[in-house]
Amino acid sequence: MGEHSPSDDKGPTLLVLTCILTSLAVVTTGLRCWTRWGNRQLGFDDGAMAVTTTLAVARMSIQIVSVRYGNGKHREFVSDDDYQTINMLTWYTQVLLFPTICLMKVSICILILRIKDTRPLRYTLGAIITGLVLTNFECLVVLLAECSPLKAYWNGTYADHCWPAEVRIYSIYLQASYAVVTDVICTVLPIYVVWNVRIPWSTKAAVCGLMSMGLVATICSAIRAASLGTTTDDLSYAYCIAAIWANTELFLGIIAANLALSRSIYKYFTERAKTLTSNASGSRTTNLRNSFATPTRMGYVKSPEPSLAFDMGGSPRSEASGIPLRPYKNGSTFTELDSLEKELR
Structure with a gap:
């Protein structure tokens, strides 16, 4: 115990790295959604990624509090009360970790299906998602059932009221092993799918490069599992190191999945900027016509000339989709543009 130095504190490293990665994850997820x-x-993959990011931020908040109590320091430099608090907060972060990782990878699988939906790919990703749910759920069950009462995990009575630490560690080994396999698959599949889609070569290279960031998360997942040991006498230090690798794995996965859509994000905001510029120059009518020409969520193309959607002699219909529209007074004029746009949607 006395061989350790007080300066050997991993807490600041955990804080700095996690805050940087969290900021990038929140920004990219916000831009994506x-x-x-x-x-x-907006689809289920976007919602799953938003929930993933929310859980990751909640987990990071708990870690910030734990560092205040000495998380990252060796056991001999932490008081007994603070050590119990650190173990309690660490337990909460582990409970959040497994569903968060599971949701992130499920989101990536669904994103792949949105790029190209074929029966073999659907079956493959369905099997991967099933395995993700099972392996992460078993870790969660072990954490919840390991000690009776739960507080025995952190109040110093672990040996008398809990399963052997090996049970939890080996369950994490199983989860991490499957995570490594799925990380490789979820990195290679998008590259394979994108490479066979008719898009510019530059776009293919960019998407493949961004998705390859998932391989870094794969390495972090393996190191996270390797950093865990079966000893429980210096958890304030050992679990801080594991948390560093777990956070890197989690946040890099979120960032890589979001940046894979960076071309779409860039195109959207550049078009919005052009629209705002045109509005400022007084081109409201032109922008309205352009907005009617954009595809709707259901895939219909709106008529570029709204006035053509009305026939004063009969029932008004959309030229693009043939869907009957509710008649408007003075339909040949544009007196209620906002209402008209909602109706055509």
Whole structure:
């Protein structure tokens, strides 16, 4: 115990790294959801990634509090009360970790299906998702059932009221092993799918490069599992190191999945900027016509000339989809543009 130095503290490293990665994850997730919502393409994969990021931020908040109590320091430099608090907070972060990782990878699998949906790919990703749910759920069950009462995990009575530490560690080994396999698959599959889609070569290279960031998360997952030991006498230090690797794995996965959509994000915001510029120059009518020409969420193309959607002699219909529209007074004029746009949607 006396061989350790007080300066050997991993807490600051955990804070700095996690805060940087969390900021990038929150920004990229926000841009992704904003873009998908603006394009009326918001899907389950976007919702799952938003929940993933929310859980990751909640987990990071708990870690910040734990560092204040000495998380990252060796056991001999932490008081007994603080050590119990660190172990309690660490237990909460582990409970959040496994569903968060599971949701992130499920989101990536669904994103792949949105790029190209074929029966073999659907079956493959369905099997992967099933395995992800099972392996992460078993870790969660072990954490919840390991000690009776739960507080024995952190109040110093672990040996008398809990399963051997090997049970929890080996369950994490199983989860991490499957995570490594799925990380490789979820990195290679998008590259394979994108490479066979008719898009510019530059776009293919960019998407493949960004998705390859998942391989870094794969390495972090393996190191996270390797950093765990079966001893429980210096958890304030050992679990801080594991948390560093777990956070890197989690946040890099989120960032890589979001940046894979960077071309769509860039295109959306550049078009919005052009629209705002045109509005400022007084081109409201032109922008309205352009907005009617964009595809809707259901895949219909709106008529570029709204006035053509009305026939004063009969029932008004959309030229693009043939869907009957509710008649408007003075339909040949544009007196209620906002209402008209909602109706055509």
